[in-house]
Amino acid sequence: MGNEITLAIIKPNAVRTGKTGPILAMINEAGFEILAMKMLKLTKQQAENFYEIHRGKDFYENLVEFMSSGPIVAMILRHRDAVNEFRKLIGNTDPAKAEPGTIRKIYGVSVQMNAVHGSDSDENAIREADFFFSEIERFY
Numbered sequence: 001m002g003n004e005i006t007l008a009i010i011k012p013n014a015v016r017t018g019k020t021g022p023i024l025a026m027i028n029e030a031g032f033e034i035l036a037m038k039m040l041k042l043t044k045q046q047a048e049n050f051y052e053i054h055r056g057k058d059f060y061e062n063l064v065e066f067m068s069s070g071p072i073v074a075m076i077l078r079h080r081d082a083v084n085e086f087r088k089l090i091g092n093t094d095p096a097k098a099e100p101g102t103i104r105k106i107y108g109v110s111v112q113m114n115a116v117h118g119s120d121s122d123e124n125a126i127r128e129a130d131f132f133f134s135e136i137e138r139f140y
Helices: 012-016 020-029 044-050 060-067 082-090 103-107 122-132
Strands: 005-010 033-040 072-078 116-118
Touching: 005 020, 005 082, 005 122, 012 020, 012 060, 012 072, 020 072, 020 103, 033 122, 044 060, 044 122, 072 082, 072 122, 082 103, 082 116, 082 122, 103 116
Parallel strands: none
Antiparallel strands: 005 072, 005 116, 033 072
16 A cells, blocks of 8 residues: 555645645546545644654744634645655645645745645655544545
8 A cells, every 4th residue: 555645735825725626636637536635723742743843943933823824724635656756746845946736836936835635655654644544534
């Protein structure tokens, strides 16, 4: 299962500005299957736990504050080589450097407010999927 799934999050800025539908359409059109999806608002503690691997980095506190600032949409996506294929679809972390046509180029505002999160490895995809979804919330 490892390389067939990735976790995606539509971040608070994109949800707040009404970009959830268009982003979901791009994900769908790129051939990703949604295995699980929910809208929720992370508490500060939940955001700290999710981004634990970044604790101590200069952007950690701002990231936690931002990710707990409003609703997000979390999803488990399935696709062949899901992590790499989704990262191609979303583009560079910095929207200014992202390829034309990518989600971050179209909907991102800044490095932090770049519209979407995507897992960066197969291992993190599994860990992140487990953070948000129980087995009964997944539809394989």
